Amino acid sequence: MYHKDLQDQVVISLREQIQKLETFPAWNSRAKFVILLLTEEAVDARDVAKYVLQELWKWKVMNAVLLLPTSTNKSNVSHVLMYTWFPYQLPSGLCGELRDVIHVNSWILDKDGGRFLQNSSLYPEKVPVDLKGCPIRASTFEFHPFIICDKHIATVTNSSIIDGLEIRIMRSVAEGMNMSLILRIPPGDDRGGIQLENGIWTGLRADIIYGKADIVFASLLRKLEDHLIFDDTINYFTDRFTWFVARAKPYPRWLAMARVFDPMTWLVGFLVIILSSIFMRILYSFHTVKHKEVSHDYWRFAVCLSSIWAVFLGEGVPIMPCSLPLRMFFLSMIIYSLAVNTIFQTFFTSYVVNPGLLHQISNVDELVDSDLIYAFYYVLDKFFTADFLQKLKPRVQCEPFKCLDYVATQDNYATFCGRALLAYIVDELVKQEGKHEIYAFREDSFQLNSVMLMPKGSHLFDRVNMVMTHIVEAGLPNQFLKTILDSRRIEAGILALEDLSGEYSALSLSHLQGSFFFLLMGVTLGLIMFLLEVITYYLIGYSK
Incomplete structure (x- = not known):
């Protein structure tokens, strides 16, 4: 009981100090920590070390060494015991669970001042290259072509994820680290998530805040706000963003x-x-x-x-x-x-x-001068100037896929999103009944980088970045996207073969509207002239 009270006091004191340190901007849970425990009471060194290191692990502090001075009597300190632990190496830890502490070294006092008992590092690498199948929890959200779910399953669930650019990247990262990937789709329709006024988080970011995921991704863009709250990985994909409007209507065939x-x-x-x-x-x-x-x-x-x-x-x-x-x-x-x-x-x-198209809105100047409704995601607001946003009215906020659906359905909508999304969904979207083609501006407004988010101070952050760097340097993200888009086009081409017979047909009245229009106009004018001549003839004859 006495030792239990002493351990509680140690933990309470340690917790207060960490809470104070965490308020500093320089706080870094992945830094190297030295904890010195000063007590005059006899304690069980291993139990105290396990208790302290377990408390530090709650704050994601892993690179910590606990120093416990011991003495043969109350006046002379003979040596200092040093304890640490290894989250992924038995018998110390298993998949991040602390099971036992390791006596890593000792400091022996002698007449020359002192020396280490062993010639070993106090801060060896805690995250090995091979994590031996430990789980890594990843939360994501359906967002083509980055995360693709089975369209035959009505309800989007964890098991409905089948493919996607980021799914392939994440699976490659998990394979490179030898970890078991556990995918999760959080409930709700908010993809990225925000912090509400009452402090509650939503979407994917909520899974990190509330400890439900080790990493989240769904074409999340690099932002300063995320960098201050979360750990963001390296850029693994760069998407080109531009404006999309409805394809101009064709000229009437009678004008051919x-x-x-x-x-x-x-x-x-x-x-x-x-x-x-x-x-x-x-x-x-x-x-x-x-x-x-x-x-x-x-x-x-x-x-x-x-x-x-x-x-x-x-x-x-x-x-x-x-x-x-x-x-x-x-x-x-x-x-x-x-x-x-x-x-x-x-x-x-x-x-x-091919009668051709009427005037096509093809640049930003024409877009601003038009009377279109601007529909795009609120996350993109920070990439525009305040003056430019004032010109984009009326405004509708929506997810990129929904915004593109507006553009494909109605002629008076314009949206702003990445080209990768349009390249994936355009074939299926415009072939639906009541849809029309979408026109993309030739010039890109800017390029944005996609990142994955991890909890601040995550011990897996460096390993994930290292593996992801190798994936990017190998050019795999672009190859993944190309493969996905090629498969999509092949699928669309196979579906189009069923209607191939209807692509060629004889010229109909719709094709020859112009000819019949001018013929009708000529017959009408001839009939009018004939009637005028008849009327004139009778009037002249009546006057005589």
Whole structure:
């Protein structure tokens, strides 16, 4: 009982000192600690050492040496016992559980002052290369293509995780350390998590704070706030972030004919027809052509206009020109019409098959001047200036996948996220009923690094970083992502083969809307002119 009270006093005193040290910015639980226990009472050195080191382990202090002075009598100190422990080496510890302390060395007093009994290090490596299958708890959240869950399982659970870039990286890290990976998906919809006003944490970060995970990941971006509270690993993946908007709508097919030339070219073309008709009329007026060489009816302006229009369309004229001046003029018009018609027919076919797109918003200036709704995750706010955020209104906050779904469903949404996410989900997303294509800006706004978070002072932090460095230097993250995206494209291609027969079809009314539109317009104008002539005829006849 007496020894128990003494141990409690030692622990209470130690706890108070650690709590005070922990408030300093320089606090580092992975540092080397020396604890000196001064007592005049006889104690069981091993029990006291185990009790003290176990208390230190609650504060993630592992590199600690406990000094216990012993003496043969109350006045002379003969030597100092030194104790430590090894969390992953039996018989001292098993997978981080303290089982017994190790007498690592002793300091012997002699006439020369003193010496160590053994020539051994007081702070040997506590985390071995081979951790012998000890578990490492990892919390994550479904986030393509970093964490992929089985889509055939309705409820996302721990066992539904099947693949992903970060899953492959984490499995490689666990394999390199010879640890058993235990994956967990926390409840709720908050992926990263934040600290609420009442101090409660949510999401993945809550699992670290409350000791439910040794490491968390789900495309978490490097932030200063995380670095102050958690230990963040090295950068293992860099994603390029840009804006995504709905693909511009295609031109109406009835405009296919009109889009071959710009308005000015069309205007010049019709002016050429009118001026050519006038020129033909001038040829007769100035007697350039003898009257006997051509019929008088040929020189009416209406006939001249219809003849030039026929030449322009590649059709025959009602009266064959016989005089040399007319033939030379007609030959020049035929050559001109041939060149114009060749260009028109070539581009007309292209526009019928692919009518093209209306104006596409393709840069930030056009985006800001538009009336779109901006939807992106709140975590990205800190990467924009305050002035720029003020321009991004109206604003909707949502997870990246949900934001992209808004863009694919509605035309008036824009989102900001990484290209890796779009590359993975775009094939499946845009093929759904009621979805349209998504356009990504060509220029990237910036690049952000993904990290994994661990508890502050985690003893596995250095080993995880070492293994992860080897993985990054080998180029495995990019290779993992390429393999995942290739598999995704192959799957999408196989699904598309079922509908391959529908990719090619005969030209329908939708393809030839332009032709029928102008035909209808011509018939309508002709009918109007016919009715006007009939009305005029009856009015003139009635007046007579």
